[in-house]
Amino acid sequence: MSAPIQIGADPSGGPIQIDIEELLATRLLVQGNSGSGKSHLLRRLLEESASIVQQIVIDPEGDFCSLSDVFGHIVIDGAAYSGAEIERLAARIRKHRASVVLSLEGLEIEGQMRCAAQFLSALFDAPRDQWFPALVVVDEAQMFAPAAGGDVSEETRRMSLAAMTNLMCRGRKRGLAGIVATQRLAKLAKNVAAEASNFLMGRTFLDIDMARAADLLGMERRQAEQIRDLSSGQFLGLGPAISRRPVAVRIGPVRTGPQRMVQALAPPPSASPDELHALLHSGLHLEDESPTPPPPAPSAPDAGALLEQIAAVPTEMEEEPVEQPALFAPDQREIDAAVDAILAEMAAEEDCTFQQPARLFQDFTVRCRMNRLTAGHVDMTLFRRRFAMAMAGVTDADKAPWKDILRVARVLSDDLLAPFLVIARAAHEGAACPDDEELARIYGTNSLGRIRRLLEHYERAGLIVVRTDFSGRRSVAIPELSLSTAPLEA
Incomplete structure (x- = not known):
């Protein structure tokens, strides 16, 4: 049984589909530099499959919270809960098959990693009778499964990497289909990236990332240059759920958008340099003055x-x-x-x-x-x-x-x-x-x-x-x- 959804069109205008049934068994890796359209691709995939399968989104920037307005996803603010509460929430999500967005934008990087790790581990540890199929989308996956240590503690890095590895390596038997998106393949742990059988590769410029993307797509090294020429929203796809041969796809439109839009270009104010200088410097010294301290309270008698x-x-x-x-x-x-x-x-x-x-x-x-x-x-x-x-x-x-x-x-x-x-x-x-x-x-x-x-x-x-x-x-x-x-x- 197949459950195809259309994610876009090829250069000739023909539809390009992803088989969600096959995707549940084979997982997906998305790569593209900032601005290449990764979030747009994930949003299209989530919108088109919302009525077919349960969806769980790990969202470090709060970009996918708008899904709740149209598709009824439950938004969970990770910063507002303790570790034990996050684990209980994850257990109830599996039990009741709720589609959710775990927003981590209110946390620092180490807090994001620990919260996501406990959340994913609790999803993974659900009882056998709750192993219902679900798409687990992890945006900016290089944060949660880094290829090398960074500014976080070693304990946090190992906890997060173990949770991501379980999702991609052993999640299939528990109904969890990992979909990971990253800006750079070189920053993503290899044991996480290697478990995906489907790939959607967007624009990238570094030679090492182009070479790895070409290898995953089964292309020759001299063909890797075309990855640099992809426009925003255009990807090369390959995998049992997409196509048996590399295919170019332009992602279709979406109905929701990020909560924070990038502002369009705007000319600077027309004020003269003298006026701007006055605006910047007027009363500047007043802000350095500390408020008058309150009078000291009377001391106790000796x-x-x-x-x-x-x-x-x-x-x-x-x-x-x-x-x-x-x-x-x-x-x-x-x-x-x-x-x-x-x-x-x-x-x-x-x-x-x-x-x-x-x-x-x-x-x-x-x-x-x-x-x-x-x-x-x-x-x-x-x-x-x-x-x-x-x-x-x-x-x-x-x-x-x-x-x-x-x-x-x-x-x-x-x-x-x-x-x-x-x-x-x-x-x-x-x-x-x-x-x-x-x-x-x-x-x-x-x-x-x-x-x-x-x-x-x-x-x-x-x-x-x-x-x-x-x-x-x-x-x-x-x-x-x-x-x-x-x-x-x-």
């Missing part, structure tokens, strides 16, 4: 100042009889509100968390006495817990959501409480996850490594789940409360 405050407090306050006016005998609710205000004032002071707990508690008792309050009902243990709550801005601890958050946090000791509450607050408000520097300030440490170990401790205790996507953005979920922070920009 021990000597605290002793002076203690000495200045009239002793009569402690001996006031119960019969004094209500101002000096507030009820418990008023006392709690006043204590909360004192703790909030202390928490707002710069570097307060870097002081010893005993010193903070001494400061707290002095402030209570200065406000004609007794700190007797708040001992050292309760103070540390309430100070941690104040650092996180906890209000109405007996009401939602803080009641539930504090219930979850009851397993933590008081010295570990404040960073968790800050994370929980961000999760409740849907704000970005606090960065390591902010958590270090809340915890009272200058060691970012200590904060990372603290997050690992929270995770081992089952309080949080830390998730990092391929863009390096961290978010933290609190499973028991079904809350999650927004991603923190890397």
